[in-house]
Amino acid sequence: MAEKLCNHLTAIEEIKTAEGRVCEECVKIGGRWLHLRTCQECGVTLCCDSSPNRHATAHFHETGHPVVASAEPGEQWLWCYEDEQFAEY
Known part of the structure; x- marks a missing residue:
């Protein structure tokens, strides 16, 4: 039985x-990133948890914006930090 989405x-x-195809915070500090996520509340694009600075998760902790979408070409999924749920679209 499928889990109900949050x-x-x-x-x-x-x-x-x-x-764009950049982590906005990494650009400011001269950092690097592996994969990108876009906040579904404010639209900022930041790096994932596999990246050294983990800006997307930090953004969630700072703002409370719970949902990101993968910003990687060919990927169509959402992640909710608050409820730790994944959904494809």
Whole structure:
């Protein structure tokens, strides 16, 4: 039986996509990133937890914005930090 999606994921009506192919915070500090995630509340694109600076998770902790979408080409999924749930779209 499939797990019911959390309210944060079901509230997403339109997927925000990355404006560019960079982590905005890594660019500011001269850092590097592996994969990118786009915040579904404010649209900022930041690096994933496999990247040295983990800016997407830090953004969640700082702002409380719970849902990110993969900003990687060919990937269509969402992750809710608060409820630790994954959903494809």
